[in-house]
Amino acid sequence: MMRLRKLRCLLPATAVICLTLLRADRAGGAAGYVSAPAQTREALIRYGLELVRHTNTLIGPQAGSQSMRYGGNGLDCASCHRAAGTLPGGLPLTDAVVHYPVYRARSGLVVTLADRIEECMTRSMNGRMLPPDSQEMAGFLAYISSLGASPPRPAPAEKLPELNRAADPGHGKEVFSRVCAACHGADGAGRTVSRPGALTMTLAPPLWGAQSFNDGAGLNRLIAAARFIHANMPPGARPDRPVLNVDESWDVAGYVLSQPRPHKAGLDADFPKRLEKPADVAYGPYIDGFSPAQHRFGPFAPIRARLRQLQQQAASR
Numbered sequence: 001m002m003r004l005r006k007l008r009c010l011l012p013a014t015a016v017i018c019l020t021l022l023r024a025d026r027a028g029g030a031a032g033y034v035s036a037p038a039q040t041r042e043a044l045i046r047y048g049l050e051l052v053r054h055t056n057t058l059i060g061p062q063a064g065s066q067s068m069r070y071g072g073n074g075l076d077c078a079s080c081h082r083a084a085g086t087l088p089g090g091l092p093l094t095d096a097v098v099h100y101p102v103y104r105a106r107s108g109l110v111v112t113l114a115d116r117i118e119e120c121m122t123r124s125m126n127g128r129m130l131p132p133d134s135q136e137m138a139g140f141l142a143y144i145s146s147l148g149a150s151p152p153r154p155a156p157a158e159k160l161p162e163l164n165r166a167a168d169p170g171h172g173k174e175v176f177s178r179v180c181a182a183c184h185g186a187d188g189a190g191r192t193v194s195r196p197g198a199l200t201m202t203l204a205p206p207l208w209g210a211q212s213f214n215d216g217a218g219l220n221r222l223i224a225a226a227r228f229i230h231a232n233m234p235p236g237a238r239p240d241r242p243v244l245n246v247d248e249s250w251d252v253a254g255y256v257l258s259q260p261r262p263h264k265a266g267l268d269a270d271f272p273k274r275l276e277k278p279a280d281v282a283y284g285p286y287i288d289g290f291s292p293a294q295h296r297f298g299p300f301a302p303i304r305a306r307l308r309q310l311q312q313q314a315a316s317r
């Protein structure tokens with residue numbers, strides 16, 4: 001038997017959207033929220049913000065009802081899109097809305113903002129697609145669109161310079177033990193706190209293993225991971241005031257990405273135009289002749305040079 005307990009309303013008395021906490025009676029049972037349809041734009045924006053912050057508990061493995069479990073891991077959108085997508089350098093979503101529709105090499109198609117959200121659902125969240133007409137997709141779209149109305153993000157951070165050697169996971173492991181393991185755990189599984197009767201809170205999200213992003217996620221590419229870590233980790237680091245140096249950032253990213261994580265089926269269909277496949281995509285097939293290890297750990301400049309050559313040949317044919 002499930003007991004319903006009112007957690008909170010997002011709007012005052014006249015609220016059209018109330019989140020209620022569904023709590024299983026047995027100790028340690030599944031817990032989560034359910035929502036009533038939001039009828040105003042403000043309510044929808046606030047629901048979207050809640051979803052970005054609490055993806056795991058609202059529509060992930062901790063959701064009360066099985067049918068609401070769209071996300072498949074222990075992450076929230078805000079685990080990567082820091083401060084709910086408002087932090088410069090922390091994968092901001094502040095101008096996402098103006099980027100779409102856009103051609104994406106990964107799918108070889110022109111995609112909408114909703115399509116792009118589904119990509120994060122099925123890859124970063126290792127989950128399944130939201131129904132296009134769902135309250136949840138409407139909430140994400142409303143929230144992200146509302147950010148687009150805010151001032152443009154400050155000048156992008158300086159790009160992390162690339163190494164002319166492969167990233168060294170051995171050195172990365174040392175950095176990890178010293179700087180990261182206290183929060184993310186030596187096993188990379190992250191840290192949570194749970195109190196009886198309350199939802200499990202994430203202190204630090206999982207970096208690898210069953211509860212992390214899958215191998216088709218953007219962060220499974222070394223350049224994205226190294227940049228994110230350099231600009232954001234450990235918390236307190238900023239793009240203009242990083243804590244790790246350049247070598248440490250690449251090497252610790254190499255260590256994190258050399259660990260096991262969920263596999264997404266059908267990745268060989270990604271980047272259908274093989275000439276558009278970026279150098280740091282860590283799964284084949286490849287047409288450039290470089291090894292899977294070099295695509296995983298770099299150096300990437302030689303791969304890019306070869307791809308440019310192949311592109312020129314294709315163009316002159």
Ligand code: HEC
Nearest residue numbers: 075076077080095096099116117120124140213218219224
């Ligand atoms: C494991 C990290 C991770 C998680 C979790 C994650 N994302 Fe992303 N997301 C990324 C990365 C990396 C990109 C690519 C950023 C870039 O291209 O600059 C991205 C891109 C996006 C974009 C496109 C941004 C733009 O400006 O074009 C949207 C929208 C987005 N994510 C929404 C979401 C939503 C909604 C969730 C939760 C359901 C989510 N993401 C969860 C890593 C993540």
Ligand code: HEC
Nearest residue numbers: 079080082179180183203204205206207229233234235252
């Ligand atoms: C003080 C605790 C702490 C330390 C130390 C720390 N992190 Fe994090 N990390 C977090 C939190 C919390 C988040 C979620 C983002 C947020 O809340 O802003 C996060 C998010 C991440 C993410 C994106 C989400 C995911 O699960 O994949 C990566 C990657 C990451 N950290 C890597 C590292 C690495 C590598 C180090 C060491 C250089 C490190 N972190 C050090 C707390 C920490």
